[in-house]
Amino acid sequence: MSDAATPIERLEWDSDFFGFGVGRVAAARLAPRDAAGCARRARELGLRCLYFLADSGDPESWRAAIGAGFDPIDIRVELDRELPLAGQAPDCALAGESDLSALIHLARGTFTESRFFRDRRFPSGKAEELFSLWVRRGVSHSDSFTVLSRSSGEPSGFVSARITSIESGRIELVAVSPALRGQGVGLRLLDSCMGELARRGARRIFVVTQGSNAAAQRLYERAGFRTRSVGLWFHGWY
Secondary structure (H helix, E strand, O other), X not given: OOHHXXXXXXXXXXXXXXXXXXXXEOOOOOXXXXXXXXXXXXXXXXXXXXXXXXXXXXXXXXXXXXXXXXXXXEEEEEEEEEOXXXXXXXXXXXXXXXXXXXXXXXXXXXXXXXXXXXXXXXXXXXXXXHHHHHHHHHHHOOOEEEEEEEEOOXXXXXXXXXXXXXXXXXXXXXXXXXXXXXXXXXXXXXXXXXXXXXXXXXXXXXXXXXXXXXXXXXXXHHOOOEEEEEEEEXXXXX
């Protein structure tokens, strides 16, 4: 692969949201020359940040990325499982617009394991805003929904998900009130979410979490998920 062919994609939504040029390397493996070419190309395109998701089984790519100035930021773990052929209505309630304020409040401080919080070069306020937008999407978009549980009349946890194709769905966000963690709330919410996805025609469900988030991984394993892939996130800054 020559420098001219180094695959760089400018991410317009990310760039507009963060207020500076953001792109990604459209490959999972990089040789040292290719990694250096990505950095040069990012500068030519006026990108301030460049994402690279490396294949976890290719340490040569890790070394090439680090050698070209990329910083290791996060471990991406994707899990999946099959869903039953016939879904039932969720045991937990479906959230509506009137629940948004409480859901956004519940989300605050929940997703600090994410790479946008871990990499301090992203403004922390923008990282919080990013998850608030995802919470809104889970309630407002036609391809998405959010199931929630309540305690004393207030939301105590939620799971947002969306249909991604004719027969598959993806969990976007999972949050449980700190006071109720370890009491089965998360598992009940996942069961309800999977029931609703199956009812909408999904046959397989996917979810992504952080390698450092052992509690989330244990929750998904209890819900029948198995690890599908592992990748390493790198960020290059210019």
